[in-house]
Amino acid sequence: MKKIILLAGVLILMCSGIFAQGYQIGDTVTDFRLKNVDDTFVSLGDYKDAKGFIVVFTCNHCPYAQAYQERLVALDSKYKEKGYPVIAINPNSPVIYPADSFDEMKKRHKEAGFTFPYLFDDGQKVYPIFGATKTPHAFVLERTSKGNVVRYIGAIDDNYEDASAVKKTYIADAVDALLAGQPVAVTTTKAIGCGIK
DSSP: OHHHHHHHHHHHHHHTTTTOOOOOTTOBOOOOOEEETTSOEEOGGGOTTOSEEEEEEOOSSOHHHHHTHHHHHHHHHHHTTTTOOEEEEEOSOTTTOGGGSHHHHHHHHHHHTOOSOEEEOTTSOSHHHHTOOEESEEEEEEEETTEEEEEEEEOSSSOSSOGGGOOOOHHHHHHHHHHTTOOOSOOBOOOOSEEOO
8 A cells, every 4th residue: 555655646746747857958948037136037038139048057055066156257258248148046945055045145146256147046946947956057048039949958068176177168169159050069968066955
């Protein structure tokens, strides 16, 4: 009897979408509206002139996320004017990790010199739709006639420990290809980072 109840519970969870994989390459993203550290609300639709987006799920406390802070600022500096701004989203629960609270996000945004929105996924509703599992976990979106389409999912580059030793710049390569009207050569990589809390 216990096995039947357990099996029924697993089936209910699967049917409810708990095990959903999130977006895949070629999927069109549903817009979101999340609170930014400046207390305004931000959605992709606010960026009328954008050609696409670099959406990165990140946080305050994770050492992997911290290692990429300067690189995210550099990506935003390089690509925002070309139509691909960085949008950072903190998916973590502040109950589990108080260091990732909204007030702490405001401090981190200022201390790290972020030049991009740093949004709070209040209630953790957006990250499961994307299928993000790590901080950081990156998604490159291209704005098309049918909406914002996923063109790349995964890591920012191939070396979180040492920016000077990076050999493969996955996000930059994807955005450069899209700007040149070319297909993205590497569309998925494994995101390296802390599990979302």
